[in-house]
Amino acid sequence: MVPAPSEQHGDVRRLVLDAAIAIIESEGAESLSMREVARRAGVSHQAPYHYFGDRSGIFAVISEEGFSSLAQAFRNVDETEMPAAKAGFIAYLNFARKHTGHFRVMFRNDICGVTTHDLTAVAADSAFDELRLMVERITGPSIDPKDAFTFAAMLWSLSHGLATLVIDGPLPNKIPPGTSLEDQISAVIDLSSHMVALEAAEKGLLPRQ
Amino acid sequence: MVPAPSEQHGDVRRLVLDAAIAIIESEGAESLSMREVARRAGVSHQAPYHYFGDRSGIFAVISEEGFSSLAQAFRNVDETEMPAAKAGFIAYLNFARKHTGHFRVMFRNDICGVTTHDLTAVAADSAFDELRLMVERITGPSIDPKDAFTFAAMLWSLSHGLATLVIDGPLPNKIPPGTSLEDQISAVIDLSSHMVALEAAEKGLLPRQ
DNA sequence: TCGTTGTACTTGACACTGTCAAGTTGTACG
DNA sequence: CGTACAACTTGACAGTGTCAAGTACAACGA
Numbered sequence: 001m002v003p004a005p006s007e008q009h010g011d012v013r014r015l016v017l018d019a020a021i022a023i024i025e026s027e028g029a030e031s032l033s034m035r036e037v038a039r040r041a042g043v044s045h046q047a048p049y050h051y052f053g054d055r056s057g058i059f060a061v062i063s064e065e066g067f068s069s070l071a072q073a074f075r076n077v078d079e080t081e082m083p084a085a086k087a088g089f090i091a092y093l094n095f096a097r098k099h100t101g102h103f104r105v106m107f108r109n110d111i112c113g114v115t116t117h118d119l120t121a122v123a124a125d126s127a128f129d130e131l132r133l134m135v136e137r138i139t140g141p142s143i144d145p146k147d148a149f150t151f152a153a154m155l156w157s158l159s160h161g162l163a164t165l166v167i168d169g170p171l172p173n174k175i176p177p178g179t180s181l182e183d184q185i186s187a188v189i190d191l192s193s194h195m196v197a198l199e200a201a202e203k204g205l206l207p208r209q
Numbered sequence: 210m211v212p213a214p215s216e217q218h219g220d221v222r223r224l225v226l227d228a229a230i231a232i233i234e235s236e237g238a239e240s241l242s243m244r245e246v247a248r249r250a251g252v253s254h255q256a257p258y259h260y261f262g263d264r265s266g267i268f269a270v271i272s273e274e275g276f277s278s279l280a281q282a283f284r285n286v287d288e289t290e291m292p293a294a295k296a297g298f299i300a301y302l303n304f305a306r307k308h309t310g311h312f313r314v315m316f317r318n319d320i321c322g323v324t325t326h327d328l329t330a331v332a333a334d335s336a337f338d339e340l341r342l343m344v345e346r347i348t349g350p351s352i353d354p355k356d357a358f359t360f361a362a363m364l365w366s367l368s369h370g371l372a373t374l375v376i377d378g379p380l381p382n383k384i385p386p387g388t389s390l391e392d393q394i395s396a397v398i399d400l401s402s403h404m405v406a407l408e409a410a411e412k413g414l415l416p417r418q
Numbered sequence: 419t420c421g422t423t424g425t426a427c428t429t430g431a432c433a434c435t436g437t438c439a440a441g442t443t444g445t446a447c448g
Numbered sequence: 449c450g451t452a453c454a455a456c457t458t459g460a461c462a463g464t465g466t467c468a469a470g471t472a473c474a475a476c477g478a
Contacts, residue, residue, distance in 0.1 A: 012455080028319025030239065033435065044457045046437085051455095055436065104319075107378045110237025114379045124379045149385055150396040153371075154404075156380070157397065158363075161370025169316050170323045170333045171365070176358055187359040188366065195363075195408040199400070202407055221426080242464060253428045255466085260426095264465065420478085428471070435464065442457070448450090 013051045015041040017065075020048075020058050025101035029059065029111060059105050059112035060120050066102030067123035070095055074130035084137045086193035089159050093185070096163035103167065107160070131156060139200050158192055222260045224250040226274075229267050234310035238268065238320060268314050268321035269329050275311030276332035279304050283339035293346045295402035298368050302394070305372035312376065316369070340365060348409050367401055 019040040023032050034055055035045045052058040073095045077087045096103040105112055106124075114121050135152045136143065143151070165171040166185060175184050228249040232241050243264055244254045261267040282304045286296045305312040314321055315333075323330050344361045345352065352360070374380040375394060384393050 028317075030317075030320050034437090035435065045435095046458080047456060049437075107373065108239075109377045110313075111239050114382065121379070121382065125383070128379070128383055146385065146388065146396075149383075150393065150400050153374070153380060153393065153397045154367075154400050157370030157374055157401075158367045159370065160374060160378075161366035161368065162362075164316065164373060165362070165366055165369060168318045169369070170330070170337070171362060173323060173330065174334070174337055174358075176355060179355065184359065184362065187355075188362045191359050191363050191408070192366075195404050198407045198411055199404040243466090244464065254464095255429080256427060258466075421476105422478105423474105423476085425474085426472085428469100430467105430469080432467085433465095436462095438459105438461085440457100440459080443455085445452105445454085447452085 012041065012043055012047060016043070016048045016051060017058070017061065021062060021101035023101075024062070024104055029104050029108060032058075034058070056112055056116075059108070060117035062102055063106045063108075063112045063114070064117070064120045064123045066099060066106040067120065067127045069099065069102070070106075071123070071127040071130045074127065074134060077134070079137065083193055083197060084134055085155065085196040086189060088131075088134050088155065089162070089189045089192060092159035093163050093166065093189070096167055100167055103163070107164075128152070128156075138196065139203070155196070162188060162192075221250065221252055221256060225252070225257045225260060226267070226270065230271060230310040232310075233271070233313055238313050238317060241267075243267070265321055265325075268317070269326035271311055272315045272317075272321045272323070272326070273329045273332045275308060275315040276329065276336045278308065278311070279315075280332070280336040280339045283336065283343060286343070288346065292402055292406060293343055294364065294405040295398060297340075297343050297364065298371070298398045298401060301368035302372050302375065302398070305376055309376055312372070316373075337361070337365070347405065348412070364405070371397060371401075 016037055019037045020032060023037065023040070032055075034048050037058070038045045038048050041047070048058060052061060070092075073091050074088070077084070077091045079087050081087075109115060112120060114124050132148060132152050135148050135155065139148070139151060162185075166181075172181050175181055225246055228246045229241060232246065232249070241264075243257050246267070247254045247257050250256070257267060261270060279301075282300050283297070286293070286300045288296050290296075318324060321329060323333050341357060341361045344357050344364065348357070348360060371394075375390075381390050384390055
């Protein structure tokens with residue numbers, strides 16, 4: 001079969017990947033089948049194996065892509081208009097909502113394994129490093145490295161928990177009548193960043209404007 | 210076949226459920242197969258369907274059990290020895306680590322559906338109600354209901370994020386040398402509850418204790 | 419005592435899945 | 449011209465979720 005112009009040599013990998021991401025976005029990672037992916041990409045059921053080895057391989061690549069692009073999102077955070085913490089929360093949540101397919105996979109050690117796939121682990125590390133840099137911008141560079149780690153872990157937990165509960169969890173079902181989900185999300189983000197600023201100030205660290 | 214004394218009438222449901230939870234705990238929800246569950250429970254491959262309808266049915270029941278027992282864990286929180294927020298964080302994390310099988314399923318809308326299974330939704334509601342009660346104990350009962358919701362959502366995000374990152378996520382891989390995971394976890398919990406107390410105090414709400 | 423009804427399963431079948439093994443095709447290079 | 453390799457395809461197999469149909473047995477009304 002002659003390949004269509006849009007699927008020239010080397011595109012198959014990307015086609016397969018995009019098909020997989022689309023499925024995960026709409027149906028969840030659970031119901032991703034290699035054969036369905038292949039079908040949507042218009043290739044044989046075994047082609048994806050050529051590029052990704054096995055099912056977990058495709059998840060690992062998606063996870064890696066996700067962490068890289070999360071790191072990029074952190075790097076792009078614009079802190080001129082609002083406190084760094086707030087900007088970070090928003091960036092994290094936006095990432096999760098915009099790249100839901102990636103996000104759903106990134107933290108699923110059972111299916112792709114930060115512990116088993118080295119490239120994924122490296123990408124995850126670089127995202128965490130960006131987060132640590134952000135912490136320094138929140139607290140000032142004089143912070144003790146151990147405290148910086150704790151602070152980063154706390155920020156990550158808060159962002160991650162919110163994002164998870166918003167995109168998959170029961171939170172959207174529970175918003176009280178009279179308020180919208182978006183309102184509630186910004187209320188939580190405002191509360192969180194205010195709280196973080198208080199903590200940074202009380203620690204004697206410079207709250208960055 | 211005459212049933213063994215340990216598997217009398219009605220036990221099959223529980224046997225199946227426990228087998229499923231054990232598999233999820235050790236292998237993750239992804240690799241739970243109805244047939245393997247049936248095999249471990251010593252019944253035919255179709256017996257689980259009698260009780261749970263389909264694969265998502267078994268997840269829904271596990272999820273429901275999980276939310277009920279999370280609500281119970283909130284109710285049992287002992288706030289005499291430490292601030293309510295800290296006790297809550299510890300309770301949440303302990304729950305996630307002790308009932309990992311349940312926890313992994315509870316927030317997986319794609320496989321069991323708080324939105325699709327009513328009993329699960331009810332159980333999730335009751336857990337969230339307990340959390341709101343806890344918020345009132347942290348902030349005092351005079352808090353505006355909308356603010357209470359926001360506060361609860363923030364606490365939930367923080368707890369949930371931490372628990373998720375600890376049991377499945379990349380956080381344990383990233384602890385700096387010279388500190389243990391447990392040390393880092395309590396540092397994050399201490400930081401978080403301190404921060405929450407600051408926020409409650411600043412809001413003019415009574416910090417309990 | 420007999421037929422009916424309902425529960426708690428079991429057996430059988432089907433389409434579908436992940437993955438191993440073995441082709442096939444084209445392209446690059448010596 | 450040969451051969452090596454990448455980029456696939458085709459075929460097969462065991463295992464999967466689930467529908468459909470059966471079986472065993474207790475409870476109950478006539």
